Amino acid sequence: MLEADNLECVRGERRLFAGLNFKLEGGELLYLQGRNGAGKTSLLRMLIGLLPPEAGEIRWRGMAIDKLADEFRADLCYLGHLNAIKEELTPLENLLAAARLADETLSEDDAIDALEQVGLAGREDLACKYLSQGQKRRVALARLVTEKRPLWILDEPFVALDVAAVDWLAGIISGHLQRGGLAVMTTHQLVNIPAGQVRELRIGG
Numbered sequence: 001m002l003e004a005d006n007l008e009c010v011r012g013e014r015r016l017f018a019g020l021n022f023k024l025e026g027g028e029l030l031y032l033q034g035r036n037g038a039g040k041t042s043l044l045r046m047l048i049g050l051l052p053p054e055a056g057e058i059r060w061r062g063m064a065i066d067k068l069a070d071e072f073r074a075d076l077c078y079l080g081h082l083n084a085i086k087e088e089l090t091p092l093e094n095l096l097a098a099a100r101l102a103d104e105t106l107s108e109d110d111a112i113d114a115l116e117q118v119g120l121a122g123r124e125d126l127a128c129k130y131l132s133q134g135q136k137r138r139v140a141l142a143r144l145v146t147e148k149r150p151l152w153i154l155d156e157p158f159v160a161l162d163v164a165a166v167d168w169l170a171g172i173i174s175g176h177l178q179r180g181g182l183a184v185m186t187t188h189q190l191v192n193i194p195a196g197q198v199r200e201l202r203i204g205g
């Protein structure tokens with residue numbers, strides 16, 4: 001279970017939010033909503049342990065995440081709003097490198113299969129700098145096909161995706177929730193996630 005207890009966030013001179021609470025169980029998805037600049041990405045950065053809260057605590061399986069450190073990171077899959085792919089590498093190389101960095105085993109066959117699922121068949125060996133924005137996004141999202149970690153934190157995952165890819169991603173997130181996973185996601189477009197319990201949290205009124 002992921003819990004946020006009385007969180008406060010200050011960036012620069014501004015208090016973005018205070019007294020923020022939620023509890024998320026296996027099979028549940030939390031949609032973070034709010035205007036531009038409300039603090040959604042800041043909250044995600046807190047949830048992955050990159051930004052310490054001004055006040056309050058985040059707990060994973062009942063333990064404060066700053067105490068869990070590596071144990072928490074091993075349960076976490078974070079996809080930022082930037083794709084974090086290397087432009088000079090091919091989609092296949094990017095996917096294999098991401099798995100290695102995350103200390104996960106991923107065979108070349110499984111990586112090729114994941115790229116095919118995200119509609120990149122035939123593009124596996126082309127440097128990412130030659131791909132369109134939506135295709136680059138798909139390379140980043142291909143990680144989720146093979147991802148077994150229980151907690152997904154996704155920053156604007158639907159940006160730049162066409163209708164078919166939005167449906168595909170909604171299905172991948174649904175499958176994760178059905179397997180008892182948890183997900184926290186920021187988005188400006190509400191997408192229907194067919195399975196799992198969906199909660200909404202609006203930041204900044």
Ligand SMILES: Nc1ncnc2c1ncn2[C@@H]1O[C@H](COP(=O)(O)OP(=O)(O)OP(=O)(O)O)[C@@H](O)[C@H]1O
Nearest residue numbers: 011012013016034035036037038039040041042043
């Ligand atoms: N390092 C920083 N120092 C000072 N202010 C910052 C810093 N990082 C972010 N901010 C400010 O914090 C506010 C919230 O930013 P954040 O990226 O969390 O918003 P957001 O809700 O994700 O917005 P968007 O919907 O536009 O992505 C913004 O006003 C931003 O300028």
